[in-house]
Amino acid sequence: MALRDWGPRNINMDRTNLMWVVVLMLMAGWCLYATYRYYRILHQKGVAPPGDPETTETSAGADEAADKDTMPHVPALASNEARDRALFARFEQEVKNRLLYLDYQLGRDYYKNLLGVSKNHFAYLMRHYGKTNLNGYLNNLRLEEAARLLRECPELPISDVGIQCALPSTSTFFRLFKEKYGVSPAEYRKQAHRAR
16 A cells, blocks of 8 residues: 555544454453353363363273272263262262271372362362261261271270271370260270170
């Protein structure tokens, strides 16, 4: 364009074009932000994004036997609430049937992977359905096992009961037991034998 062609009309055209470029850039930015928020919310809820290659079953993955340390597939249910309830019920069944709570070396990541959810969703499930955090949930199961051992194995020393129930610290075992049952392990054992 020659210098003589620059007049008020061409300057107005450039301003109009510039305005459209700015509008398009703002719209593109909004779309990127909305996509970011969408995936962030999915991640917080522990839901895999659609088309995620890690969660899409392949024929090879379907043929493999279920790994011992993973949960069986939870079928899609009508609501997230029902799905979460079924997921936690299966988790609880696995933890109890395999006595996983008696291995104090298993960490939060192991249990999170057992459920197959994100750490935030795992924490939500523990609070909502376990009514406590992971440590409280596991300690409750351990204390129930300790109470059973105290009733059924009178010859077993109390310190060994704590160790067998994944509560190796005697002071912690005594404190947690008294908080749950209102008496010391020794008194609980005496009461159980008197009741027989």
